[in-house]
Amino acid sequence: MHNTANGTIPLSRRTLLKYGAAASAFTFAPGFVNASFGQDRSKTLVIAAPATPLSLDVENSLSPGTIDTVAAFYDYLIGFGTIPDTVDGVMREDLEPRPDLPGGYNLKGMLAESWAFAEDGKSVVFTLRQGVLSNWGNELTAEDVKYTFDRKFEVKGAGAFMTSVMGLPDKDAVKVESKYVVSFTLKDPNPILMIVCGHLANPIFDSTKCKEMATTDDPWARNFLDTNVAGFGPYALKDITRGQQMVATARSDYYGEKPYFETVVFREVPISATRLQLLQGGAVDIAQNLAPTEMKSLENSTDATVTSIEASQMLWIELNTAFAPLDNIKVRQALNYAMPKDEVVKTIMQGFGKKMTTFMPDFYPGATAEFYDYDYDIEKAKALLAEAGHADGFTSTLAYNAGIPFEETIAIMYQTALKKIGVTIELKKLPAGTFFDSLVKRSEPMTFNLDAPFTPDPGFSLNLYFHSGSFLDFSNYKNEEVDALIKTSLSTLVEEDRFAATTAAQKIINEEAPWTLIANPGFQLAHGKDIGGIVYYTSNRLNFQDYKRV
Amino acid sequence: MSETDPAALGGQPFANETGGEQLLATGVLKEFCGFLMNRPSYLVGYLIVAMVALSGLVAPLLPLASPVDADAGAYLVPPSWAHPMGTDSAGLDVFSRVLFAPRVDLAIALVSTCWAACFGSVAGAFVGLWEERGGIKSGAATLILRMADVIQAFPVFALALVLVAVLGQGMTSIIIAIGIVNLPLYLRLMRGEVLRIRDQSYVEAAHIAGAGDIYLLTRHIVPNAAPPLLAQMSINTGVAVLLAAGLSFIGAGVRAPTPEWGSMIAMGFQNVVTGQWWPSMFPGLALALTVFGLGRIGASILAWTNPRERSRPTRRAWKAFTEGRN
Numbered sequence: 099m100h101n102t103a104n105g106t107i108p109l110s111r112r113t114l115l116k117y118g119a120a121a122s123a124f125t126f127a128p129g130f131v132n133a134s135f136g137q138d139r140s141k142t143l144v145i146a147a148p149a150t151p152l153s154l155d156v157e158n159s160l161s162p163g164t165i166d167t168v169a170a171f172y173d174y175l176i177g178f179g180t181i182p183d184t185v186d187g188v189m190r191e192d193l194e195p196r197p198d199l200p201g202g203y204n205l206k207g208m209l210a211e212s213w214a215f216a217e218d219g220k221s222v223v224f225t226l227r228q229g230v231l232s233n234w235g236n237e238l239t240a241e242d243v244k245y246t247f248d249r250k251f252e253v254k255g256a257g258a259f260m261t262s263v264m265g266l267p268d269k270d271a272v273k274v275e276s277k278y279v280v281s282f283t284l285k286d287p288n289p290i291l292m293i294v295c296g297h298l299a300n301p302i303f304d305s306t307k308c309k310e311m312a313t314t315d316d317p318w319a320r321n322f323l324d325t326n327v328a329g330f331g332p333y334a335l336k337d338i339t340r341g342q343q344m345v346a347t348a349r350s351d352y353y354g355e356k357p358y359f360e361t362v363v364f365r366e367v368p369i370s371a372t373r374l375q376l377l378q379g380g381a382v383d384i385a386q387n388l389a390p391t392e393m394k395s396l397e398n399s400t401d402a403t404v405t406s407i408e409a410s411q412m413l414w415i416e417l418n419t420a421f422a423p424l425d426n427i428k429v430r431q432a433l434n435y436a437m438p439k440d441e442v443v444k445t446i447m448q449g450f451g452k453k454m455t456t457f458m459p460d461f462y463p464g465a466t467a468e469f470y471d472y473d474y475d476i477e478k479a480k481a482l483l484a485e486a487g488h489a490d491g492f493t494s495t496l497a498y499n500a501g502i503p504f505e506e507t508i509a510i511m512y513q514t515a516l517k518k519i520g521v522t523i524e525l526k527k528l529p530a531g532t533f534f535d536s537l538v539k540r541s542e543p544m545t546f547n548l549d550a551p552f553t554p555d556p557g558f559s560l561n562l563y564f565h566s567g568s569f570l571d572f573s574n575y576k577n578e579e580v581d582a583l584i585k586t587s588l589s590t591l592v593e594e595d596r597f598a599a600t601t602a603a604q605k606i607i608n609e610e611a612p613w614t615l616i617a618n619p620g621f622q623l624a625h626g627k628d629i630g631g632i633v634y635y636t637s638n639r640l641n642f643q644d645y646k647r648v
Numbered sequence: 649m650s651e652t653d654p655a656a657l658g659g660q661p662f663a664n665e666t667g668g669e670q671l672l673a674t675g676v677l678k679e680f681c682g683f684l685m686n687r688p689s690y691l692v693g694y695l696i697v698a699m700v701a702l703s704g705l706v707a708p709l710l711p712l713a714s715p716v717d718a719d720a721g722a723y724l725v726p727p728s729w730a731h732p733m734g735t736d737s738a739g740l741d742v743f744s745r746v747l748f749a750p751r752v753d754l755a756i757a758l759v760s761t762c763w764a765a766c767f768g769s770v771a772g773a774f775v776g777l778w779e780e781r782g783g784i785k786s787g788a789a790t791l792i793l794r795m796a797d798v799i800q801a802f803p804v805f806a807l808a809l810v811l812v813a814v815l816g817q818g819m820t821s822i823i824i825a826i827g828i829v830n831l832p833l834y835l836r837l838m839r840g841e842v843l844r845i846r847d848q849s850y851v852e853a854a855h856i857a858g859a860g861d862i863y864l865l866t867r868h869i870v871p872n873a874a875p876p877l878l879a880q881m882s883i884n885t886g887v888a889v890l891l892a893a894g895l896s897f898i899g900a901g902v903r904a905p906t907p908e909w910g911s912m913i914a915m916g917f918q919n920v921v922t923g924q925w926w927p928s929m930f931p932g933l934a935l936a937l938t939v940f941g942l943g944r945i946g947a948s949i950l951a952w953t954n955p956r957e958r959s960r961p962t963r964r965a966w967k968a969f970t971e972g973r974n
Contacts, residue, residue: 371921391724391737395922438720445723446737500899503918507718510738510905514718525904527817 140647143359143629145640146373146382150340150366155323156299157255163344165298166386166640167364170346171233172301172329173354175224175243176213176292179204180633185407189644190634193554195463197593201292208354209238209302209330219287219591226278230353232304233327233334240280242330245305247272249318256299259569263558263588264294287591290555297553298637304328332357332643341366346642358631358646377402377624384640385624389503390448393622402626406450409621410459410550410636415496415512415614420574421543424494428486430611434472435479436515437614446507451619457564457607459636460618464556464597469608472615479519491520497542501530505546508616540572547572548619552637556600557587564607575612683952686962690951693944700938704750713741715748715907724924734926736916738905742927745907746934752908753938756819757888760826765881767827768834773865773873775835776842793839796832804829808891812900819902822895826888837880841873875953879946886942893935909935 151163178191192204210224230238250257265288311322333346344364377385439453455467498505551559566576583603630648718739733742778785811825893910895901909931916927951957
């Protein structure tokens with residue numbers, strides 16, 4: 099080995115091997131992850147996720163990566179109080195209606211210290227916590243709340259839907275009363291105003307930073323918030339490289355309880371089998387979205403486990419009523435009877451989750467399965483098809499998402515079952531982007547859907563999927579009586595009247611079957627056995643600040 | 649030079665009389681069979697492909713489970729007497745699907761290869777013949793060559809994927825897509841052969857005697873350019889099988905639950921890590937064997953068309969010869 103006159107090292111096979119070996123050893127040495135972030139591994143949470151967030155701004159995207167990370171950076175005015183889950187060591191939101199409490203539920207203040215409703219229920223005043231700082235060091239004031247809601251009206255993203263559900267008619271409905279007091283004035287009393295305030299898509303922004311980053315072309319700092327954060331949550335963003343990883347660090351100046359994990363590494367690992375192997379090998383603490391067989395394989399693992407929790411997630415098939423013969427109620431009922439739900443849960447889902455018997459998450463207040471009668475019954479399905487004038491069956495198309503492997507296997511199982519009643523369906527596998535496009539455009543007769551209403555309210559849930567004016571009414575379902583009942587449930591404060599309306603609506607929807615019900619897959623978290631502090635949220639998200647090493 | 653090589657016959661095309669052609673063909677076939685019998689490494693390719701094709705043909709006649717109807721109760725059942733290759737995650741019988749799959753895989757491969765070979769070689773023949781004719785013919789030849797350059801500039805798989813995305817999912821789209829990506833290969837191959845043959849004295853003589861382009865191509869050039877084309881077709885059929893399986897693997901191929909090896913591997917590969925190897929292992933083996941077989945067929949045709957290789961004694965003959973001498 100010799101150095102040249104100018105001090106550079108000549109590239110020979112020997113030098114290449116030498117430095118290559120040194121680099122490899124450094125890369126694979128134990129503690130590389132810790133060294134690279136300067137953190138203790140025990141205080142670092144590493145998550146293997148299918149994708150990094152598409153955007154960090156909820157107005158731009160509510161993609162899975164965004165859902166899992168946004169609550170780490172932003173806090174909300176209020177949140178649900180928590181109670182123990184039926185699963186040992188797991189907590190969940192207390193969704194039980196509490197008419198005796200302001201807001202009607204067991205709510206806890208986050209950025210709001212207290213709140214008070216007017217007698218007529220048409221306005222609410224929030225008093226904010228004092229001394230709360232954002233990740234940019236700006237103090238929380240009522241101006242931040244005002245800015246957040248003004249932004250929703252102006253940007254017209256997901257926030258437009260939120261303001262309409264909250265019953266806020268315009269920007270003037272949110273008023274700064276003093277430095278730490280803000281009021282919301284509604285057109286009509288709204289029973290779900292408070293719980294919608296805690297919806298994942300309603301975080302409070304640091305208006306000072308956002309205004310600083312705004313430009314003439316981008317007055318609401320959309321570009322900045324796409325890849326940065328300006329919130330009052332427990333974590334600050336250290337780095338995000340889409341397609342690779344996102345790193346968050348705990349804030350020492352956070353007003354609330356300090357999170358256990360000082361660093362969170364949210365790493366993109368697209369193949370679920372790889373995520374499983376990383377978890378089994380201890381390289382990651384949480385592996386998201388594993389296939390049911392992969393989760394089952396962790397049963398005998400000494401290092402990892404799966405926590406399976408009842409959740410708001412639902413899996414169903416949209417029966418687009420704009421396509422004949424799906425416009426016929428009896429045909430839709432027949433299609434429901436032909437779905438082998440029990441077999442799907444038992445085999446394809448490996449017992450994770452349960453068969454779906456309601457048209458909203460069945461543990462939400464007001465959800466009822468009393469009208470459900472769609473267990474697998476081929477004879478009944480045949481009879482209904484004959485009554486509908488389709489004794490010889492018909493041909494249709496079922497679209498499914500290529501990104502969700504178990505949808506294909508369910509589709510094949512369903513196709514076989516439908517053959518028994520003479521119905522031939524062609525399976526259409528669509529890449530995720532195309533799939534969502536066709537879902538939104540309602541361009542296919544039958545389409546899989548995997549979704550959840552994040553706000554645990556029957557009126558909210560039914561409004562989301564079955565109101566003829568909803569942007570998520572992908573089955574083109576229209577029933578004026580159902581529309582009226584949903585409106586009633588969202589505009590009266592009397593508990594009995596609200597639930598009576600949603601029960602009546604569920605009876606009609608169950609009868610008219612705009613969906614083929616399949617299953618509630620539940621919320622499954624595959625994690626190292628040393629990870630605890632799990633809390634379930636109806637938005638089916640991770641919440642880094644809850645987790646700790648046990 | 650062999651006796652059947654036109655060049656060895658004084659640069660004359662094959663015999664014109666029907667009886668003579670039949671006699672020649674029978675002789676060639678007999679010689680080719682003898683060639684294969686003496687070279688088992690080539691013969692095995694034919695046997696594999698014949699078996700695979702046969703399985704696809706007779707599968708509907710066999711008492712097999714349906715390859716497209718799921719048995720909801722038979723989820724990832726390991727290989728057993730009831731399911732010799734087990735079942736997949738949709739409850740489909742893997743054995744039945746492996747046997748039915750050649751109907752799709754071989755059909756896609758053969759049809760796409762044939763149409764690419766037909767169009768590619770016709771275009772290549774005209775390009776070769778017209779290249780130096782001047783005027784509009786030269787212009788057309790250059791244009792066709794540049795178009796082939798454009799097609800070949802893209803990675804084969806990426807281009808096929810884009811074409812399937814544009815044309816829509818389905819067997820016809822895959823056939824068209826695979827054909828398009830392979831077409832320039834035949835075009836260039838045939839052009840090269842034409843450039844070699846067109847300067848032969850018998851072609852020039854025919855041209856001077858007033859023979860038109862079509863006559864020259866059909867009577868003199870194409871018959872003499874056929875052997876390398878056939879060898880390329882055989883090799884390409886294997887590549888087409890792989891390409892079709894690759895497209896299905898990433899979800900751009902045939903529609904589920906059509907039995908097709910690529911889609912079967914895709915459906916089963918996620919289960920390998922959890923110990924259920926059979927849904928992807930068996931179609932993978934079938935695919936590998938078929939591609940190997942087609943590769944051996946291509947190699948045999950290449951060897952047959954190469955006079956030195958064809959006349960080279962087999963190992964057994966050489967051993968007998970050397971033992972006899974000793």
